[in-house]
Amino acid sequence: MNALDADNVPPTMRAVLLTGHGGLDSLVTSDEAPTPTPQTGEVLVRVGACGLNNTEINTRTGWYDSMVESSLSEELGVHGRDDGAASSWNKASVEFPRIQGSAVVGRIASVGRGADPGRIGERVLVDPSIRDEDLPVRAQIAEYLGSERDGGFAEYVAVPSNNAHVVDSPLSDAELATFPCSYDTAEEMLDRAELAKGETVAITGAAGGVGTALIQLALARGAHIIAIAGASKEARLRELGAHDFVARDSGAVREEVEKLVGERGVDVVADVVGGAMFGTVLKLLRRGGRYATAGAIGGPTTKIDLRDLIYKDLEMYGITNPTALTFTRLVEIIQTGRVKPLLQEVFPLSELRAAQAQMLKRAHVGKYVVVP
Numbered sequence: 001m002n003a004l005d006a007d008n009v010p011p012t013m014r015a016v017l018l019t020g021h022g023g024l025d026s027l028v029t030s031d032e033a034p035t036p037t038p039q040t041g042e043v044l045v046r047v048g049a050c051g052l053n054n055t056e057i058n059t060r061t062g063w064y065d066s067m068v069e070s071s072l073s074e075e076l077g078v079h080g081r082d083d084g085a086a087s088s089w090n091k092a093s094v095e096f097p098r099i100q101g102s103a104v105v106g107r108i109a110s111v112g113r114g115a116d117p118g119r120i121g122e123r124v125l126v127d128p129s130i131r132d133e134d135l136p137v138r139a140q141i142a143e144y145l146g147s148e149r150d151g152g153f154a155e156y157v158a159v160p161s162n163n164a165h166v167v168d169s170p171l172s173d174a175e176l177a178t179f180p181c182s183y184d185t186a187e188e189m190l191d192r193a194e195l196a197k198g199e200t201v202a203i204t205g206a207a208g209g210v211g212t213a214l215i216q217l218a219l220a221r222g223a224h225i226i227a228i229a230g231a232s233k234e235a236r237l238r239e240l241g242a243h244d245f246v247a248r249d250s251g252a253v254r255e256e257v258e259k260l261v262g263e264r265g266v267d268v269v270a271d272v273v274g275g276a277m278f279g280t281v282l283k284l285l286r287r288g289g290r291y292a293t294a295g296a297i298g299g300p301t302t303k304i305d306l307r308d309l310i311y312k313d314l315e316m317y318g319i320t321n322p323t324a325l326t327f328t329r330l331v332e333i334i335q336t337g338r339v340k341p342l343l344q345e346v347f348p349l350s351e352l353r354a355a356q357a358q359m360l361k362r363a364h365v366g367k368y369v370v371v372p
Contacts, residue, residue: 009044009109011035014372015154016352017097021062023080024353033099036150036158038112043119043161045126048173049346050152051103052359052368053181053209054297059094059147072297077360094147101152101370102128102145103180105173108164115161124164125334126152127327128180141321153352155372162324165331175341176334178209178367183339184330185294186213188322189270190221193290193315197222199267202257202284205297206242207233207365210272215240216339218270226257226266228273236365240342253277257284265289275299282308294319342366 015033019026038044057077058064067083104126108119128145135142145151145159169176189210195201201218205211206227218225219241227242234245246256257266265286271278275298282304285291291314308314322330333339344366347355355368 013155015099018060018100020096024078027353029350035156038158040113041115041161042112042158043108043115043164044110044156044158045106046109046156047104047152047372048106049177049369049371050101051177052355053102056100074360099150099154100146103177104152105176122166125167126159127163129321168335174346174369175343177369178341178343182209183213184322184327186210186217187330188319188326189292189294190217192317193268193292195221195223195268200224201268201270202226202266203270204228204277205272206237209367212342214270215242220338233365254280254283273298275302278302285314287312290315292317344368
């Protein structure tokens, strides 16, 4: 391995800059963006690849703002909004220009004061959640890579040394970049819901990045999986390991699931759709069942029948970002080969707009990745 040091780091780099909230035209490629300097306790990572996730589109379009009630449609993702919606996931304002990109894999090129210089040259998978450990464990996320601080849609990114996890894997950089954000979120959902061997889990949005991660991680726990997604995705999700499949667009999701499990219901629902689907999936749960959500691609506002929550003694978990322990556990799972990357397509960084446009069509199963 050839060690890299600060003397070999150029003063400027290629990056895609988010110039403001809006459509795809707010993403501008620059070959003269300043290369970040790692601060105290930080490392500079030379990006090998960076995966695409919904969070970048949500931030770009202002979807996280509480004034937004629509789903993240292709129209919204391509053209943006015109109503001033501008909050990030934690209600903070995003500073522009911002380099997005949360799912980074690469090698450490240099280190800041207080970081171990022996780490230079290490191949790392980056935990995108920047935490304040003085806060309660469920409230530690202070910044998110590509949102409150610059991320990996660039040749270099600076992150706290603790967030750069050494990864020993034969997988390519592009393959490894399919894991952060989606798989750590999915693992946190299943961990919080305490999904156990032999239990049945219904997964909505099962063809997306988090959905396919949920399938693989639930299989690793020995659970029985009912995948809920568009009808065209059935063959690929069964190939991935889903035991049963229900078409989201059948108009009878509840009835189809009940045919599979009977009136007793499922043990866990892992939901990334929300919207009109929310009331339906609550009715799928057995008494004492557990519901975990980490997304609302079907829309952020919905109705709830409190009788389902109360008289079935349900547990409900909202997942924003996983804990540090969850990301550490994910790296171990990746290294043992218990999950496999679902790499849909690789784009050069300069074609990020095209990659996001393709992602917004929702025709894929797996992840899109860009490489510098």
